[in-house]
Amino acid sequence: MKWIELEDYVLPVSGESPRLERFSFSISKGDVCWLDTGVTEYAHLFFKALATLAYPLEGRYHFVGECLDFLKPDSILQVKKTIGYITTPSALISNRSLRENLTLMRNYTDNDLSARIDDETFDLCRHFSIADKIDLRPEDLEQADMRSAIVIREIRKATRLLLLEKPEIYLGHAGFFLYDWLLRSLMDKGVPVVFTSDDKNFIDSVSNRALVLHDGRLHERQ
């Protein structure tokens, strides 16, 4: 079964930003798609389309067989919270501590204000060496620490799709080993992934599909 399917999608033109020509795309359990694109903006736009952050001018978005209604933001939010989005524009909430950032989604959903981090998340914080910085705000952290927190937040929630931008450089070389291990464990569970990368070894070892996105046209490389 196709977990996510974008049908006859056209993304709007806004000023100078790139547009995606009409395309269709689907992804199922176990798919790991490498997105080959020379221009980062196209990749960002495609990721935003998959993450339902960019609404289409035309076309339909099917999520586990159900067509999404973009006029009902609440139903779109239910989709968003199952998609891991680890790209350069991903951010932490700056007026909240790392702990609050990591517990925000649970606090919101469960109406619970306790800032207790579950054991699995805290273990990840320890592995990424941010456990002792958990009560600091993003402004007090190094960029690598912020990105580690983003990775932990997104990986912990990604159940339907994971969107990654250049994982080999996202956390720097030091953090890649752990990040790579985490990604592979998710891929082994069948979580579909779409990623961009310039690391041929990584691409060859994880991907089972290749997409080409050039000049706003998306097609699959056979």
Place this chain on the structure above:
Amino acid sequence: MSITRLIGRRTIRSFSHITTLLTFASMLLRMLYRRPGEGRTLVRRVALEQIYYTAVQALFVIIPVALIIGSAIIIQFSKLSGQYDLGNIAVILIVRELGPAITALLIILRSATAVTIETGYMKVLHEIDALEMSGINVLWFICIPRLVGITTAILFLFVVFDIVAIIGGYAVVWTVTYLPVGNFLRQIAGAITVADIAVGLFKAVCFGITITVTSTYHGLNVQKQITEIPVAASRAAVECFFYCLVINVLISALFYL
């Protein structure tokens, strides 16, 4: 482009902008009425924080301003009216008109610009996207606490302003001048009606909604560039003040004409 065409185009753009703001206001009010189950505790906490920033911290500004304006009005009108209408004049000027208007102005200067800048930064730095990707409704989490907080703060500050301007102003004048203001408080008590207080409170609620809707709308409307934020903050502040003045006049005309 001819001047007529320019005026026509500007008029259409202004109407379109006001319609968008009204639609945004109706979305927020519907959401406030609906009160989604998710995130209520968090929204309540953010609303309390907003009340603290907007109401409690603003006390140090509004009290001296109210004292200065209250004493100035009492000094001027005690000379002009020879005391006879001083109570009525104070009620008309302070409770009905200046109280809500000055309170709104202070809130615009202190909080509306801050809200626009904060939400604008959140938009540019992709924090709004991060909230959405966590399944958090931005209107519920960002706008509703500010709507509740700012409206409550204006109500509270309006009452504080009136009390400080009238009683504090009277005390200042009585202490530092020899002006004859002996019957002032009795005149105020005789002049003020329940309708005056109710209309003032109604104005405060309308101003709270207007200020929050305008400032959050401009913040969330920032697109990509950080340089858009000061422009948005400036436009939000000017629009908030203008809309509040118009609403003030409309409500006064509705109730007192």
